[in-house]
Amino acid sequence: MTTQTSAPETPGKTPTTQAGLIAIPPHLGRALATGGAVLTIISTFLAWTWTSAFPGDLTVYGYPGGLQVLVLIGGALTTLFCLASYGIKGLGWLTPAGPDGAIKFAALATFATSWYTVIAISADLGGVVNLEPGAYVVAIGSLAAFLGALSLPFEHPAPDPIDPDDTSWEHTRHKAAHKWETTKAAFTSSTPRPVGQLPAYAEILIIVAVLALGLTVFTYGIGTEYDELFVGFLITAGFGFAALNKAGLVAQASQITARHQNITICGAFVAAAAFPFTQTDDQYATLGVYILIFATVALGLNIVVGLAGLLDLGYVAFLGVGAYAAAMVSGSPSSPFDVHFPFWAAALVGAAASLVFGVLIGAPTLRLRGDYLAIVTLGFGEIFRITANNLDGTSGPDITNGSNGISSIPNLDILGFDFGVVHNILGVDIGRFANYFFLMLIITAVVVLVFRRSGDSRIGRAWVAIREDETAALAMGINGFRVKLIAFAVGASLAGLAGTVQSHVTYTVTPEQYLFAGPIPPNSAFLLAAVVLGGMGTIGGPLIGASLLFLIPNKLQFLGDYQLFAFGVALILLMRFRPEGMIPNRRRQLEFHEEAEAPTVLTKAGA
Missing domain, CATH: 1.10.3470 (ABC transporter involved in vitamin B12 uptake, BtuC)
Known part of the structure; x- marks a missing residue:
C-alpha cells in the first residue's frame, strides 16, 4: 500500500503544501483520524443514556437510534475517506480531488453531531450524570478523529506565474489566451471523450443512485420527528455535503448529469x-x-x-x-x-x-x-x-x-x-x-x-x-x-x-x-x-x-425569536463558502473560482 498525502497535482502548476493546524506528523494524524472514526462507529452500538426521556431512545445496546444513526453515517464517511487516503485498492474513486479536505469536513460533521448530542442529553436531562459509557466513547472518538484531521496538511495552488502588474505585450497575450480558453471550455459541447470515462449505462446507474440518495435525504429531513434530530440532521448533511464536494464527488456527479x-x-x-x-x-x-x-x-x-x-x-x-x-x-x-x-x-x-x-x-x-x-x-x-x-x-x-x-x-x-x-x-x-x-x-x-x-x-x-x-x-x-x-x-x-x-x-x-x-x-x-x-x-x-x-x-420554529437569526447565520455561511450557489452553472462557477483554473489554462495557451 502507498500513502497518499495530497491531492493530485494539476498540470501546469505546482501545489504548495502547508502544515496542518496541529503539530502532529501527517501519518500519525491520519492514523488518529482513522482510529477515532472507527471508535465513533463502535460507540453508536452502545447506550448513550440510561433513560428514554431523551427523544430517540438512546438506551439500546447493539441498535443505533435517533441521533446515533447520523453519527454512524458521519463516522463511516470519515473512515472511508481515511482508508482511501492510504491508497487501498478499490477506494480511489471516493476521492478524485484528494482525500485530506474530505477527511477534515467528514470528521467535523461527526464531531459536531456527536458533541451536540452529548451536550443536548446533559442539558435536557440535568447533567452529565445521565450519560452512559457510549456517550463518553463517542465524545473521545469523534474528538480524536477531528484532531487527527486537523493535523493533515493544507494545499494551495502556486501563484500565477505571470506578474499581475506586468503591462507587457507577452502578459496581455497570455491574458487574452486565458480568457479565450476559459470561455471555450465553458461553452464547447463537442469536447473529446475523456480517457477512462464510464460507459453510458454505468453513468445512468450513477444518476439513479444520486437521485435515490437525494430522495432518501429529503424524506429523512422532512420527516424528522423532534427538534434535536433535525438540528443534528442539518449539521451532518451540511458538513457531509462539504466533505463530498471537497472529495470531488459532487463535481463528478455534476459532469455526469450534465451529459x-x-x-x-x-x-x-x-x-x-x-x-x-x-x-x-x-x-x-x-x-x-x-x-x-x-x-x-x-x-x-x-x-x-x-x-x-x-x-x-x-x-x-x-x-x-x-x-x-x-x-x-x-x-x-x-x-x-x-x-x-x-x-x-x-x-x-x-x-x-x-x-x-x-x-x-x-x-x-x-x-x-x-x-x-x-x-x-x-x-x-x-x-x-x-x-x-x-x-x-x-x-x-x-x-x-x-x-x-x-x-x-x-x-x-x-x-x-x-x-x-x-x-x-x-x-x-x-x-x-x-x-x-x-x-x-x-x-x-x-x-x-x-x-x-x-x-x-x-x-x-x-x-x-x-x-x-x-x-x-x-x-x-x-x-x-x-x-x-x-x-x-x-x-x-x-x-x-x-x-x-x-x-x-x-x-x-x-x-x-x-x-x-x-x-x-x-x-x-x-x-x-x-x-x-x-x-x-x-x-x-x-x-x-x-x-x-x-x-x-x-x-x-422551536427557536422562537432566534429562528430568523439562526437562519440568517446559515445563509451567511453558505454565501461565504459557496457564493455561486448550490448548483451553479459553468459561467458563474468560473466567475467565482476563475483563479483556481487559470494556471491550467495558461499552460494550454502557452503550449
Missing part, C-alpha cells in the same frame, strides 16, 4: 413522484406541496433574475394576482363573480391575469436598470398588497373582500377525480395534499420545460447577453426593452400558474400571504434568496434552494 440532462430531469420527477408513497399520512405531504409551489415560483423568478439579470423585489405579487384571479372564478361563495370555471380555464385566467399585470408594470419601468428597477418592483409588490386589502367595499369596490380575502375555495375536481378525498393508488392511500402534490408536480414540469426551452432559444441567449452587459447587447442590435419585457411577462405568467393551485390548496387567499419579507415563505425576499442560493440560471438550483428555504424555517 445526460434529459435522463436526469425525468429521473428527478420520478423520484419526486415517489415521495407521497413514502408517507403514511398528509402531515409531511403538506410540506411537500407547499415546497413545490414555492420552488415553481422561484423557477419562474429565475427567468427574470437568473437569465435576464433583472432584480425583481416584488415578484410574489404575481403569485397573488394568479391566486386571486383563479379564486374569483372557481366557485367560491365569497367571490364577487358567480361563476365556477373548470381548472384548466381557471389556470388560464390566473396565468393570463399575471401576464397582463407583468406587461402593465414592466412597460413603463423596464427602461430602468439595477437598483432603480429593484425599487420600482418593490413598490409594485407593496401596491398590490395594499390594493387587495382596500378592495373591501368600504375603501374601494368590493372585489377582494379586503383583509378577509376570498375564502371557501372548493377543492378541484378534474375529470371526476376529486382532490379533496383520499384515493388508493397502488395499495397506498393518497390524501388531499398528496393529490395536490401530484398536480403541482405536473405544473412544475411545465415550468421546467418552458424555462429550458426559452433558455436555449434565441430569446434566451438575448436574455443572457442583457444580463452580462446590456450596453454591449444593445450595441449588437438586441432590442433590450422588448427582450426584458418578454422575460417579465413569461416569469409573471409562470408565477400566476402556480398561484392557481395555491388558492385551492390553502382554501383562502388573503393579502397577508404576499409580503415582501416575513418569517414563512413564500415572499419576495425568500424567493430571491432561493434563486441566488440555489444557483442562478439553472433548473435544479432554484428547486433545491426553495426546498431548503421552505423546510428549514418550518423546522426551526
